[in-house]
Ligand SMILES: Nc1ncnc2c1ncn2[C@@H]1O[C@H](COP(=O)(O)OP(=O)(O)OP(=O)(O)O)[C@@H](O)[C@H]1O
């Protein structure tokens with residue numbers, strides 16, 4: 001008999017665990033499965049399947065408004081994620097060198113906007129941007145998205161940075177590398193996986209955002225989630241399913257890429 | 267001219283961590299001169315400030331008191347990249363994303379040397395540490411001993427005037443450590459570079475060093491050649507830390523030092539002074555109690571017989587502190603053997619007893 005029975009402590013052996021887990025996964029994924037399934041519907045209904053076809057995807061790709069909104073979304077996400085990654089890297093580099101308590105305080109400040117209900121941030125941003133005369137549109141969207149992307153980009157970057165041996169930078173300095181060269185040749189390459197995960201996370205968060213975008217987007221700067229929502233008001237067709245499924249696909253690709261990066265460097 | 271001889275001179279060097287009540291003096295006014303071309307060792311127990319001292323010399327940390335001169339030049343405020351000093355770090359700190367050759371050539375690349383010169387130096391360094399054929403491996407494809415060699419080659423490649431080594435052998439197994447000891451020593455002799463070597467292993471220090479500074483509590487307890495440190499420890503700490511001497515409390519009487527339960531041994535000093543007698547375990551002979559003569563220590567009782575292969579060691583009781591004797595096996599002295607319970611006495615070799623102030 002084993003000295004310590006690990007199985008008895010394993011939560012997976014509690015009665016009802018299997019059922020609960022199955023139900024939870026089902027509730028998580030069933031809506032997505034149905035969404036994707038009906039995106040292939042040959043008919044106009046989103047609740048009755050009349051055979052399979054690509055017609056709604058063809059409609060999506062032929063729809064210039066959707067294309068414009070998608071382009072806005074991707075452009076916004078790329079800019080916001082990139083700027084946020086640079087700023088988060090700067091923050092992480094400064095914060096790993098802080099004492100533990102000050103670092104916790106700095107992190108709280110950085111993270112606070114995430115704790116505030118998003119609708120509050122959205123309204124506050126709307127009022128703020130209007131009152132400083134920035135108005136609605138792409139510029140405001142970029143600023144707002146960059147801001148809420150920073151804490152997301154920060155997490156993987158700082159995780160990578162704290163796992164890095166601080167002696168490496170000392171070694172580079174010892175071997176006559178100037179501070180900027182130390183960063184470029186040693187810190188940055190070793191940080192790269194964290195930067196990529198951080199960027200992808202920020203990218204997906206920006207791409208998926210609805211509330212803030214719906215408040216701040218002006219005519220011509222509509223993002224895809226905002227556009228999908230407006231499509232709903234005109235009556236739901238499987239075209240909405242098709243464009244949503246494409247977003248799911250994009251998210252899945254990003255998540256898988258980020259997972260692969262993490263696995264390669266663990 | 268005097269300065270030319272000194273690789274590194276530390277004057278009143280101090281490093282205090284923290285402030286106020288939580289302040290901790292990791293280094294407390296260290297005065298040391300490390301000569302050019304010598305193998306200098308900082309020896310001391312964990313936490314005594316060895317790494318702190320090395321970091322100050324390397325420029326990774328700034329002193330809170332005193333100054334450091336490297337080849338006569340005050341290096342206060344100079345960053346590591348401006349000091350003619352290279353370091354072999356405690357855990358090697360090899361760049362994991364660079365190959366062996368890129369690691370070794372890093373400093374030369376930073377110094378802007380031509381490609382051909384870098385390649386030639388790298389090849390020479392790799393050969394010097396016996397890593398031919400591994401130039402294109404990354405650090406995670408190397409064994410501990412190989413990593414250690416890469417770290418050494420990397421630090422030697424730019425031709426430093428002083429090489430700092432922070433416990434470079436501690437991560438290696440006993441056999442490899444023995445071999446690297448000889449290799450390091452040979453390397454130091456060939457290159458003529460001043461080595462400042464940190465260790466907490468006294469055997470390592472005694473075997474390799476030209477001079478040793480024994481440290482404890484942020485201070486240098488004794489500075490000297492290995493023989494001096496071993497044969498003539500300056501105080502209780504050094505006597506105990508190096509070679510584990512028997513430390514016997516005694517008082518100076520009219521006829522010598524009187525140790526309770528051990529009799530009187532010849533010693534001079536202020537009458538009535540409390541002293542400590544330090545005697546190395548291997549500089550004592552053990553005899554049956556019946557053969558005790560004046561000046562011998564005893565009578566004592568054998569409490570434990572410890573067989574250690576090439577040596578035989580006894581723990582003896584009957585004095586204020588337990589005493590240890592170590593005898594080589596075989597040979598003339600090795601003929602003696604005793605079992606626990608035997609009544610014995612000890613005879614010290616001439617000059618083996620050192621009187622230390624308590
Ligand atoms: N950054 C720091 N902040 C506060 N105290 C420190 C710091 N670095 C070292 N110390 C303290 O200074 C003392 C000396 O540390 P140091 O690292 O020099 O010891 P060491 O002799 O190298 O020990 P070891 O053999 O374990 O490596 C220790 O008591 C340590 O706790």
Ligand SMILES: [Mg+2]
Nearest residue numbers: 316317318356
């Ligand atoms: Mg140390």
